[in-house]
Amino acid sequence: MPPDADIADYLQDAVAGAAARGGALCISGSGSKAFLAAGHATGPQAAGGQLLSTTEHTGIIDYRPEELVLTARAGTSLAHIEATLGAAGQRLPFEPPRFRGGGTLGGAVACGLSGPGRPWFGALRDAVLGVELINGLGERLRFGGQVMKNVAGYDLARLQAGAFGTLGLLLSVSLKVLPRPQSERTLVFELDPATAVARCRAWARQPYPLTGACHADGVLRVRLAGAPAAVDEAAAALGGDGAAAPGYWDALRDHALDWFRSGGCLWRLSVPPAADPAGMDCLINWAGAERWWSAPSGDDATARMLTRVAQAGGHARRFDATYGIQQPTGPAATYVRRLKAAFDPARVLNPHLSPADAY
Amino acid sequence: MQQVEIGAAERQRVTARLADVLPVGALLTEPRALKPYESDGLTAIREVPWLVALPESESQVRAVLAICREHGVPVVPRGAGTGLSGGARPRADGVLLGLARMNRILEIDLDNCVARVEPGVRNLAISQAAGEHGLYYAPDPSSQIACSIGGNVAENAGGVHCLKYGLTVHNVVGLRVLTIEGETLELGGKGLDAPGYDLLALMTGSEGMLGVVTEVTVRLLPVPPEKRVVLAAFGEVAAAAAAVGAIIAEGLIPAGLEMMDRLAIQAAEAFVQAGYPRGAAAILLCELDGVGAEVDAALAQVRRILIGQGAFSIRVAVDAAEQAKLWLGRKAAFPAVGRLAPDYYCMDGTIPRARLAEVLAHITALEAEFGLAVANVFHAGDGNLHPLILYDANRPGELERAEAMGARILAQCVAVGGTVTGEHGVGLEKLDSMCGQFSPAELDQMHRVKHAFDPAGLLNPGKAVPTLVRCAELGGMHVHGGVLPFANLPRF
Numbered sequence: 001m002p003p004d005a006d007i008a009d010y011l012q013d014a015v016a017g018a019a020a021r022g023g024a025l026c027i028s029g030s031g032s033k034a035f036l037a038a039g040h041a042t043g044p045q046a047a048g049g050q051l052l053s054t055t056e057h058t059g060i061i062d063y064r065p066e067e068l069v070l071t072a073r074a075g076t077s078l079a080h081i082e083a084t085l086g087a088a089g090q091r092l093p094f095e096p097p098r099f100r101g102g103g104t105l106g107g108a109v110a111c112g113l114s115g116p117g118r119p120w121f122g123a124l125r126d127a128v129l130g131v132e133l134i135n136g137l138g139e140r141l142r143f144g145g146q147v148m149k150n151v152a153g154y155d156l157a158r159l160q161a162g163a164f165g166t167l168g169l170l171l172s173v174s175l176k177v178l179p180r181p182q183s184e185r186t187l188v189f190e191l192d193p194a195t196a197v198a199r200c201r202a203w204a205r206q207p208y209p210l211t212g213a214c215h216a217d218g219v220l221r222v223r224l225a226g227a228p229a230a231v232d233e234a235a236a237a238l239g240g241d242g243a244a245a246p247g248y249w250d251a252l253r254d255h256a257l258d259w260f261r262s263g264g265c266l267w268r269l270s271v272p273p274a275a276d277p278a279g280m281d282c283l284i285n286w287a288g289a290e291r292w293w294s295a296p297s298g299d300d301a302t303a304r305m306l307t308r309v310a311q312a313g314g315h316a317r318r319f320d321a322t323y324g325i326q327q328p329t330g331p332a333a334t335y336v337r338r339l340k341a342a343f344d345p346a347r348v349l350n351p352h353l354s355p356a357d358a359y
Numbered sequence: 360m361q362q363v364e365i366g367a368a369e370r371q372r373v374t375a376r377l378a379d380v381l382p383v384g385a386l387l388t389e390p391r392a393l394k395p396y397e398s399d400g401l402t403a404i405r406e407v408p409w410l411v412a413l414p415e416s417e418s419q420v421r422a423v424l425a426i427c428r429e430h431g432v433p434v435v436p437r438g439a440g441t442g443l444s445g446g447a448r449p450r451a452d453g454v455l456l457g458l459a460r461m462n463r464i465l466e467i468d469l470d471n472c473v474a475r476v477e478p479g480v481r482n483l484a485i486s487q488a489a490g491e492h493g494l495y496y497a498p499d500p501s502s503q504i505a506c507s508i509g510g511n512v513a514e515n516a517g518g519v520h521c522l523k524y525g526l527t528v529h530n531v532v533g534l535r536v537l538t539i540e541g542e543t544l545e546l547g548g549k550g551l552d553a554p555g556y557d558l559l560a561l562m563t564g565s566e567g568m569l570g571v572v573t574e575v576t577v578r579l580l581p582v583p584p585e586k587r588v589v590l591a592a593f594g595e596v597a598a599a600a601a602a603v604g605a606i607i608a609e610g611l612i613p614a615g616l617e618m619m620d621r622l623a624i625q626a627a628e629a630f631v632q633a634g635y636p637r638g639a640a641a642i643l644l645c646e647l648d649g650v651g652a653e654v655d656a657a658l659a660q661v662r663r664i665l666i667g668q669g670a671f672s673i674r675v676a677v678d679a680a681e682q683a684k685l686w687l688g689r690k691a692a693f694p695a696v697g698r699l700a701p702d703y704y705c706m707d708g709t710i711p712r713a714r715l716a717e718v719l720a721h722i723t724a725l726e727a728e729f730g731l732a733v734a735n736v737f738h739a740g741d742g743n744l745h746p747l748i749l750y751d752a753n754r755p756g757e758l759e760r761a762e763a764m765g766a767r768i769l770a771q772c773v774a775v776g777g778t779v780t781g782e783h784g785v786g787l788e789k790l791d792s793m794c795g796q797f798s799p800a801e802l803d804q805m806h807r808v809k810h811a812f813d814p815a816g817l818l819n820p821g822k823a824v825p826t827l828v829r830c831a832e833l834g835g836m837h838v839h840g841g842v843l844p845f846a847n848l849p850r851f
Contacts, residue, residue, distance in 0.1 A: 155528070
């Protein structure tokens, strides 16, 4: 087990010092998701700040399984957290990716990515109960708490999820955790994408204990989890054409499936789950709501896909170095810029990933 | 925010402009018509508004906001007015913006399992509309027959099923929001996320201070086919609290897990005769839902745990009628307690469940100190405590004593690592208690977020986040940051 260490004072000094001299900081965790966070390569927002790593700010501060709450320092590895939870029969409900086996708690929250169970167990942001952070003024602030229900003040804790460290350097995070299901089974169906999406949407209206539904390369895999009797009952009702390889859901979660090695430019599409998949050629996750697309190069397929996603009422995001800088367009962009200024007026924290200046 | 002085001529101009953009009968100006809007569900805090605007469409809301912005008139948004913290208490110098007339269900989208509704739609009306398709909207605050979904979003409303199904923030996927500056924000949609900062989460629970919600998209869930309700009685509160921890530690997530203490039980029995054992120091009400095989297995497990934890009586409802009867005592707990004394003051702290017995002992000590009785009703599964302080407003000084006692209870919730409000919101009621939970720097950060959305400070001013001056005047109440007890407790 890695040693616990509290370097919050050092991190606070680093932020306050950078703010005082007009410097900038590039915050990093283990680097497992650095490929999403290169940000602006050129211009005034390009990286150029001093690197500040949180990986030595480690340790589980508080974990009582019967409270379903875990609090840990941001540099604590996901592996350590998951092992600790596992020993108590619990798990992270949002199943964050562990690219190449790495990842810290702070990095997971900053990137805000959720795994295969998201439609049923909630997103990472849904599990965030509280954070301690350092804002761009070098102040140590706590928002939210360690309790499930808390509406005291604005929810500035959940706001950190997916903000890529541009609103605060995360020191520690409290999460809601859940018991591991008693049993789990994967069903396999050979279906075309349109039929697979139609099935998933019909099943979503039924009280089946679904916890995963992913279609790729003509095969829909469905994960059932819960009490053994409930899983048996649902498996009998749903049928299927065979069994899945063990470890499928972990491989999907960590992008370790062969599908993700196709080499094209990878896009993540977030769409209304029933959006027509015909001709999209995607890996369809989250019972339709999350789709992954490997863009062919050299033609206008990307423009066509973006139009299609927008028409469906969804969003498309390139899953590459620019992922971390993508923000809403339209009127919301104004408020995004002002929020950045409200937390970090001097642009100390990850300026290369931050929205442009306000006002 | 100071009250704004508005001259008579300016008042006439604003009134005329508002009347121009609203349908006939949608601008209330007469004292008798204004009076019903003087408070929300927290009737102890009242102020008759200058005007009440009742728009019927988003474009009318936009027009009202534009006029108020141009004239510097404060706007207080209101849903159904069932809130319990004074968040919708109007201002004598402002416009109360009532959204109850925007009450259309715009779409039930069965393929995407969402409902798109206007903000004035009642919480229960969504589940009723979805019910014929076997779907429902999960969050169920106790006021659900009356409260509006827009108000639920503003308060991040909870209910008795939050442990398993989450709060409003977990069940809303899209919002349309108008800012006081006249911008229309489309946050989220029918999908599950959107790029960039999570403005959807930020807006939820912001008590109408960052924007006015004009449309809400909620996710719908399949109605669980089966449920079981168990009632367990304990001779000691600590044993009941331990049973809650044991149920969750065994990996069960009940749909509902409620606790009531002796005074609350007696009040409920006297009021609705739900069949609660009167001799009990505490009862637990546990609801399990899911498919048949699943709930039966869970029920057997819960029974075993309850016996192991010393329950002296366990009753499983045999049918839906008996389930409803067992729930009736809990759902009628507030009015039942209301029969014990002329008035009661409902608190809303949340604590880590492990500290329950300790906090209840503290409340018992406060009862002696303040000479007021307290009945405790507890969303035990998620640690949300509702102590009901009994008092008589007609006795001089008793309301003030009840409020002072309530503030002490909330300070204790913060001291053990909890929060001053789990689901009712801060509003005006808990501004002082916020000074105990947050440092000046934290409150200042919240003020800067407010400023980012409302630079002129016109939208529901003075609610939810206390000014630093107010906290400084209270003095010395800030509990965390290593100043006061439990300084070494990891708590946010």
